[in-house]
Amino acid sequence: MPAEGPRQRGQSCPCPGVQTKLPVLRWLPRYSLAWLQLDLIAGLTVGLTVVPQALAYAEVAGLPLQYGLYSSFMGCFVYCFLGTAKDVTLGPTAIMSLLVSSYAFHEPVYAILLAFLSGCIQLAMGLLHLGFLLDFISCPVIKGFTSAASITISFNQVKNILGLQGIPRQFFLQVYETLRRIGDTRAGDAVLGLACLAALAGLRAMKSHLPQTARTEPLAARVSYLIVWTSATARNALVVLFAGLVAYSFQVMGSQPFMLTGSIPQGLPAFRLPCFSMTAPNGTIPFRSMVEDMGVGLAVVPLMGLLETVAIAKAFASQNDYRIDPNQELLAMGFANILGSFVSSYPITGSFGRTAVNAQSGVCTPAGGLVTGALVLLSLAYLTSLFYYIPKAALAAVIISAVVPMFDAGIFRMLWRVKRLDLVPLCVTFLLCFWEVQYGIVAGVLVSGVLLLYSIARPPIKVLEGDVLLVQPQSSLHFPAIECLRDTVCNRALAASPPRFVILDCSHISSIDYTVVVGLAELLQELRKRGLSLAFCSLQDPVLQVLLSADLEGFQHFPSREEAERCRGAEPGGGGAAPLASTSESSLLPAGLIQ
């Protein structure tokens, strides 16, 4: 997969379009037994995680429980064929469920229609190649998001470990309630949960300290190595199964110290178009008024879904360093939601927790999704009776051990050392994510955008004082920067008496826009008024073309700084290499008012 990474991006793709639009073709031919084994384990583990999560999230969304499961398989299937990130798993998530609850009015019909429309919008974005927007999610923002999410998600599971019920979803209320009711902890759940956590931690440690085996070693060693390795990699599945057995045996003995997943309504959803109208007690609600009811939700849901997916995909892509194709991700999301709506799914997106579980279990290709999806379908059809016995504490342990490593305390120290300014978007995102993840990400992106624009509006300008004043902008000039440059030049040039000959070294300027041209024209005029002359030097070709096409009055340019200094005697506004156009002045002034 990594090898393919760099070839997956739009503008620079040497491989046929089919492979780009259908990433499955890229890994399927190279699919091996080793991969299959890992994908099976991962898919199974994620499957065992998604089923109870789906039920929980359906509750959050205010829908009947089975809708959680209906939303959990189509995403996996679609993503397997269209997705470009091996770890990402689409499905119901906490944030999306919250949004759905506020836009679907606890009505499955609304939720399904919302999924359909969101899918269409995301698909449109993908087809319009708006994926480059992804580049504007900077690393500190992703860091802040992942770190905060790991804390919220894992704390969200603490209540299951302690066997507490009726804890609110909002993070701060959750913390308060959990601490307040710490006394009500159920011994059974706590013991099991902590045991599972310990087991998972131990198995992971074991895996990371596993020595490499050489072919030279005796068979026994290699076999035992394989066993340890497998159990360590499949640890999530193992722990869940083990906990399930324990719970079952207690059940058989007639006592039950654990909170169990409980019974799940059985049967597959029908495959049909979503309803575009709804029969309410007081007559049918037409499509138009349903859309009006959802209102802003039709913008928020698809965008948030996108933001979450791409942020997660980006994070995991660079963890396991492969590259994702943003536009392809949009398409996958879109199709997943549209097809999902055909099987009564509510809007889905990339799940942070399950994607982490997936990666932790060492998934190799999106094929893992097939296993997950199949497991969900099976569970809907037959296995609900088995899932009944899964203790919630065990699943909580799986999720916690998956997301805790996402928290990276080092990043704060790192940014302090490398680039302090980047601490601002990091902290903004990190802190706001505890309030609402979507606000955190959006605010982070905005803050880093503002910092970016500011650095463009105030580029570093090197000034060498002397009998000749040499001014050298250290980067390209964009329109917000020209005022600042004009001020620098004017103030420095007029500070000295007699005013000096000014040389503008443009070696670092690769492109300029019209506003900059106008600013330079005004600068030339302003200096000439004061009997000063300004010479340009080391102009890159495109910049020179633009300046010549604008025929600035009194524009002189020289190939190098030295030659410019040599001609410092030249009378102000004197010809130099530039044509003197008497019209240029009036045609260049911003307001163009001179008559």
Add this chain to the structure above:
Amino acid sequence: MPAEGPRQRGQSCPCPGVQTKLPVLRWLPRYSLAWLQLDLIAGLTVGLTVVPQALAYAEVAGLPLQYGLYSSFMGCFVYCFLGTAKDVTLGPTAIMSLLVSSYAFHEPVYAILLAFLSGCIQLAMGLLHLGFLLDFISCPVIKGFTSAASITISFNQVKNILGLQGIPRQFFLQVYETLRRIGDTRAGDAVLGLACLAALAGLRAMKSHLPQTARTEPLAARVSYLIVWTSATARNALVVLFAGLVAYSFQVMGSQPFMLTGSIPQGLPAFRLPCFSMTAPNGTIPFRSMVEDMGVGLAVVPLMGLLETVAIAKAFASQNDYRIDPNQELLAMGFANILGSFVSSYPITGSFGRTAVNAQSGVCTPAGGLVTGALVLLSLAYLTSLFYYIPKAALAAVIISAVVPMFDAGIFRMLWRVKRLDLVPLCVTFLLCFWEVQYGIVAGVLVSGVLLLYSIARPPIKVLEGDVLLVQPQSSLHFPAIECLRDTVCNRALAASPPRFVILDCSHISSIDYTVVVGLAELLQELRKRGLSLAFCSLQDPVLQVLLSADLEGFQHFPSREEAERCRGAEPGGGGAAPLASTSESSLLPAGLIQ
């Protein structure tokens, strides 16, 4: 004034703070009789324009007519002391009146409170030095705004020239209605209006073709020159007075072929705090609920006022090339609105039309505002009876002849020649301004911002193929650009077989952020995985510091391109100048998940 220009900006101001905060101190000491003469003429002309405009705009704002005049003098006084642009005149405007009408519910109390609160908000922005935001209004946006405004404002006056009444304000409706009812044209108004237009055009032409006089010429010549010059400069006032006399004589003769300004209620407004509550038929409305009623208006009104003023100030500043201090403009606006609210003014801002008249009349300092303000006060106190006779057609002619020159058809050709991409913000602004000026400006700013961000996300990258691959970004690297750079390097490096030694020439990179550092770290890893090595060369010092502080694994750098090429044999990831930090990998990966 121009000489002072460059010294007026915040960050680079060598002159004492008092002069910056009180610009009047900058020009008052140098005030001369010649200036006084011109300021008098300009102030008078603007005064004669503002009075009837104020009445018209008060009607637009849905307030009793006298409130238009109450809003017309305080702005002039305040700006005279605090303003940094000699041409700008603050007062009621069409756009602001429209906004007021939608947020003040035809209630003076609301309008005045709105003015007070808007002033406070603008003052706060000024004190927080948010003036640099002004730099993000690019030249094409100003061009589009001024050109569109000149068309709408002048067409808005056509109805007065034709003597049509009851024409809607919205531009397109206005055009439709005016054309539909062209038959109802009143001969008297049309004749007078066109005559005034012709006279104004003639006088302007005369002025622009006026030859310079030398001391050597005979007195007669110099005197006649002075007469011609004065009448040409004071043409607006002359035309209005002349038209007034004509209308008066007709009145005396008992027939009136013209639409007159009509009678204006007399008397000065009281100077008192605005009311913070309102007595309605059904009990008093408290401050809080008044604020709630105005709601979003409290954001829209101050911001639009600001946007308009700064756009206009910027346009005229660069027409008559002097510089404005954005933050000072905010302060002036804020004080003008706050003090205005003490004399029952509704929110005011820079008036495009009157500012043009002011500039056309050759105003030299903001002192012109004192005359205008005084004239308004006088008119309120005594002169309303005289203004009665001013024909609307004559004032329409003055405004039209002032704003028509603002339309600059050349800009389209100019941008096509110099920088085609800038035609996009220009056209967006220009076209949308016909719908709603505020939408036009906002959309234009957004579009140019998007283009700016895109050019940063996709910087020009020069690639020299050879047995060594040399990659040179042409401008600084900001976080949105790193993905693009990574792809370019990877694709080019892997395209060749055997893969090549890569040199990244950083001579044009003046600063990098953490995201870029991470991207480079991943790039190093990616290339090393494929047995390639990447060397950095010509690093600027700050950039080198950042890269060293991040201790990238396998980071090698060389002072020059040649030295880098010399060492191309170096084994991939080999030490070079960089410390090999085994921790760096995990601490640098965005998701930081590697355990």
